[in-house]
Amino acid sequence: MRHIISVLLENESGALSRVAGLFSARSFNIESLSVATSEDLTASRMTIVTSGDDAVIEQIVKQLDKLVDVIEVSEITSNEHIEREIVFVRINNSEIDKKIMDKLESYEFLKIHNSKSNDLIIECVDSPENINQFVSTIKKIAVKIVRSGAVGINSN
C-alpha cells in the first residue's frame, strides 16, 4: 500500500541525511521525497511517499519518530487528505498534434510555457493519480520529465 508520511524536523545540517539514511539502512521504500521550509523558521517539513504493509509502515513511523531531530511524524493517507504534485514536461514542438492537444485540454491545472529552443514546456499540477495519467499520455513525445514528488495535507 502507498502511504504519505509527513515529517517535521529540525533545520539542522544533516537532518535530511538522517532520514534518507534511515530509509536505505532499513531497506524501506522511497517513491518520492520532498523537503522545504515550514510555518516554523527553524523546522523543515518533509513529505515522503512510501509503500509497505501495515507492519512496515508502523516501523517507518516509529523509526522516524526515534530520530532525535524529528519533531513530529504523521501518516496522512489513512485520513482525509489532499495531495498534489507538479510535473514539467518538455516536448519538441514538431511532435505536437491536435490529438494530443485535445487530450491535454482535460487537465485542469495545465500551463504551457514556450522555450527559446522552440520546445514547449508543459506544467501540470494535479493529484499524483492524474499526474501519472498525464505523464503516460505524453511520455512518448516527452524529451524530459521533471516531477516534484507529492506533498499532502490532512483535510479533516
Added chain:
Amino acid sequence: MKQNIDNNNEKFTGAEIFVKCLEAEGIELVFGYPGGAVLHIYDELHKQNEVSHILVRHEQGAVHAAEGFAKSSNKPGVVLVTSGPGATNSITGIADAYMDSVPIVVFTGQVRTALIGNDAFQEVDTVGITRPCVKHNFMITNVKDMASTIKKAFYVATSGRPGPVVVDIPKDITEDKCEFNYPKSVSMRSYNPHIEINSDSIIEAAEKILSCEKPVIYAGGGVINSNASEELTNFAKYLNFPVTNTLMGLGCFPGDDPQFIQMLGMHGSYEANMAMHDCDLLIAVGARFDDRITGRLDKFSPDATVIHIDVDPSSISKNIRAHIPIHGDVKDAINKLSQEIIGKKLRPKNIDNWWNQINEWRKKDSFKYNQEGDIIKPQFVVDSLYNVTNGDAFITSDVGQHQMWAAQLYKFNKPKRWINSGGLGTMGFGLPSAMGTQFANPDSLVCCVTGEASIQMCIQELSTCLQYGLPIKIINLNNRYMGMVRQWQEFFYEKRYAMSYMDALPDFVKLAESFGHVGYKVEKSSDVEPALREAINQKNRLVFLDFITDQNENVFPMIATGAAHNKMILS
C-alpha cells in the same frame, strides 16, 4: 534551553570550556588518544586535576573501555579521540555501543571549519560515517554552542534507550573564545524520553498475567539499563513465574534462583527454549526479539499472547507482533504492573503443571559437560572460576565459544556484572571493557574470559593495564581454533576448517611478561582451580592465565539459524 545566569563575563577558549563542561557534568574519567585536532583540549586536560585522562593504545580500546565503564556503573563513558584515523578507529566501538544501548559520549577532533570539505589532512566526515551507528551526533560549529551541545550529548546518551552520541569538534572551535555557562537543564522539543505509560495496557496485561497457565518472563538488557532488576525480581518471585534472560539480560534476575530457567536463544538452555515455544503468555521485558533469540520467526512461541515492555517503541512489534504493547520505562512499567497485581493482593492461577513440565525439560541438563582426564574442558574453567570467585566477580568477555560458556555457566546474581558484546559481537571487546570495568569498580575482581583469537584483537591494551596498574585476570580459553567458526564449519561445512585454525600463536606467558605482567600456562585439569586461586591472590597484578583446552569442544545446545525453538541440537 535555560542558561545558567552568570554575571561573570570572563571569556574562555573552547578547549577550556570543554574541560569545564566535563567537570560540570561530573565526569571523572576520559578514555582517549591524542592527535593534532585535539591538542588544545589535551593541553587543557594537562593543566587540571578534576578530569583524569586514561591513555589507551588504540582508539577502539578507548571506546570499549568507556563501554565497560558505563555497563558496570551508573555513569556514562567518555571518549576523546583525534580527527581522521582517530575517529575511524573508534567506529567499531561506537557501533558496538549502539547495538547494546550503552550510554557513551565520544568526542572527536575535526579539522578547522575553514578546511572542512577540502580533503584536509586527517579529515573524515565523522558525522556522516557515524550517523547510522549512533543514537545521535553533533558537530559544533560555533564555540558559543559548545556548552549546550555537550549538555545535550550527555542527556541524549543517558536518557530513554541509552546509546552512543558523537560530538565532532573542529580545531578552531577549541581556540575561539566565549563566556562559559553550563546549562542546568536541557529540553529538546524533538526528543522527549519521558513516556507516560498507558494504564489500559497495564490493566490488560495484568488480566492476562492472572489468567495464564504457561507463562514465561523473557527479560533482557533493558531491565539492567532501567535499573529495574530488583523490581523485576520481586515481581517474578511474587508470581512464581519462570524467568529466562537474554545474553544481555544476565544478572537482572538471580542466576542461582530456582525460578531461573537459564539463558534462551541459539545457545540457550533446553528448558528456556522449550518454555518459550510452548508458553501461552510471553512477558518480554526490555528485550528486542533479536534473531539469535527467536530463531525461525513463524515458529516462534506459536500459542503465546505477547506482552512487550520496552522504552523504545520501535522495538515493539518489529520482529514479533505484541498483543499488549507497553511503551515506557521498564522500571515504571513493572511498578505499575506490581501495583495492579501485588498492590491489590491478586494471585495468578496455579501453574504447578507448567513447572512440572519445565522441571522435566530441566532434567536434560543441557549445559552439562564431562571433565574427565587431564585435558581441560573449557566449561570446567568457567565453572571453576564461578566457584573460586563465589559468583561475585565482574566478568567481561570476548566473542566466540568462550563467551557462550561464560554466559551459560557463570551464574550472575547481580546486574552489571556480565559485560559482553551481544549485538555487534565484537572480538576485541573483552580486554578494554575489563579496563573500563576495573576503573569503575577499583576494589572489585574483574576477569576477562577470552579466546586466543579474540584476545589478539586488542592485545595492545595490556600496556594500558600496566600504566594504570589494573589487576585484571585474563582467562584465555586457548583451543588453538577460532572455536565458534570451527564449530559452524564442523556442523554446516562438512568439517572444512577454512582459516579457523590459529596458526603461529604467540607464547602468551612471555607476551604477558614482556608487557610487564604475570603469565601462567595451565595444561592439566587438576591445575585449573589452583591456578585461578593463585591469579586472584595476586591482588595488584594483571595475571594472564593461558588455559590449553580441549580443541574439539562445541557449544550446546544449539538452534541452527532459521530453526524453531523446539528443534535444538543437544550434543
